[in-house]
Amino acid sequence: xxxxxxxxxxxxxxxxxxxxxxxxxxxxxxxxxxxxxxxxxxxxxxxxxxxxxxxxxxxxxxxxxxxxxxxxxxxxxxxxxxxxxxxxxxxxxxxxxxxxxxxxxxxxxxxxxxxxxxxxxxxxxxxxxxxxxxxxxxxxxxxxxxxxxxxxxxxxxxxxxxxxxxxxxxxxxxxxxxxxxxxxxxxxxxxxxxxxxxxxxxxxxxxxxxxxxxxxxxxxxxxxxxxxxxxxxxxxxxxxxxxxxxxxxxxxxxxxxxxxxxxx
Ligand SMILES: NC(=O)c1ccc[n+]([C@@H]2O[C@H](COP(=O)([O-])OP(=O)(O)OC[C@H]3O[C@@H](n4cnc5c(N)ncnc54)[C@H](OP(=O)(O)O)[C@@H]3O)[C@@H](O)[C@H]2O)c1
Numbered sequence: 001x002x003x004x005x006x007x008x009x010x011x012x013x014x015x016x017x018x019x020x021x022x023x024x025x026x027x028x029x030x031x032x033x034x035x036x037x038x039x040x041x042x043x044x045x046x047x048x049x050x051x052x053x054x055x056x057x058x059x060x061x062x063x064x065x066x067x068x069x070x071x072x073x074x075x076x077x078x079x080x081x082x083x084x085x086x087x088x089x090x091x092x093x094x095x096x097x098x099x100x101x102x103x104x105x106x107x108x109x110x111x112x113x114x115x116x117x118x119x120x121x122x123x124x125x126x127x128x129x130x131x132x133x134x135x136x137x138x139x140x141x142x143x144x145x146x147x148x149x150x151x152x153x154x155x156x157x158x159x160x161x162x163x164x165x166x167x168x169x170x171x172x173x174x175x176x177x178x179x180x181x182x183x184x185x186x187x188x189x190x191x192x193x194x195x196x197x198x199x200x201x202x203x204x205x206x207x208x209x210x211x212x213x214x215x216x217x218x219x220x221x222x223x224x225x226x227x228x229x230x231x232x233x234x235x236x237x238x239x240x241x242x243x244x245x246x247x248x249x250x251x252x253x254x255x256x257x258x259x260x261x262x263x264x
Pocket of ligand 1: 011012013018022045046049165194196197230235
């Protein structure tokens with residue numbers, strides 16, 4: 001049976017913004033993705049269009065598209081803002097082919113709809129996603145940045161099977177995941193280190209801090225997957241090793257509580 005890690009690779013690994021280290025070179029990106037696929041990290045998230053283009057190139061170069069499960073969100077290139085990270089746009093019929101071309105693939109494994117409060121607009125996006133599933137261009141559909149009220153608004157027969165939201169020891173609101181699990185959905189936690197910035201704020205031994213934060217979230221019983229971005233190949237192994245060590249001990253829990261108290 002193929003290995004399937006609880007970890008997923010975040011798309012911010014491929015861009016310059018939203019991290020600590022400089023942008024990974026193409027060679028480093030290939031090494032990161034190879035290490036992930038070799039070790040059973042198969043889910044790879046892409047939020048911004050720049051991440052889709054980068055991942056498409058890497059998977060094509062490696063010849064390993066079929067081993068990855070690609071997640072993709074509705075953040076698109078906008079004229080005059082090609083170098084910026086722009087906000088999400090509700091899905092329109094033209095979007096799927098743009099995304100597939102950027103990713104150099106024929107299907108997206110989990111298409112993510114960024115949630116919002118406009119129920120009519122969301123219904124149209126859900127219908128569109130359903131049609132793309134029938135066309136074979138999308139395999140599954142997720143709802144991102146979700147709150148419980150968004151789940152309550154979902155229409156009967158919706159295709160949502162995954163929910164995604166930032167969730168970590170500093171932002172432990174788990175209600176949406178508990179609600180999603182009751183509805184039979186998979187729970188995907190984003191941002192265990194809050195873009196890595198929390199690691200710097202806590203200070204001290206960064207490897208140890210990263211391990212404690214990651215083990216905290218990965219051990220939460222309702223969490224099916226944790227998406228972490230990594231701009232260095234070595235983080236792949238250290239993060240996998242951390243998750244394998246399992247839940248925190250009482251001593252580690254109390255150390256984590258001290259960090260939370262200090263920074264709140
Ligand atoms: N946060 C959100 O609101 C949001 C929204 C939509 C999607 N997502 C998805 O969630 C993914 C992860 O979230 P995120 O990027 O916000 O934050 P994150 O995964 O919490 O933090 C990532 C940063 O942590 C550092 N890091 C990773 N492993 C480390 C280790 N073992 N030791 C030390 N530093 C380590 C990396 O720094 P270096 O730069 O030094 O490698 C990386 O930039 C995103 O890539 C994206 O796919 C997040």
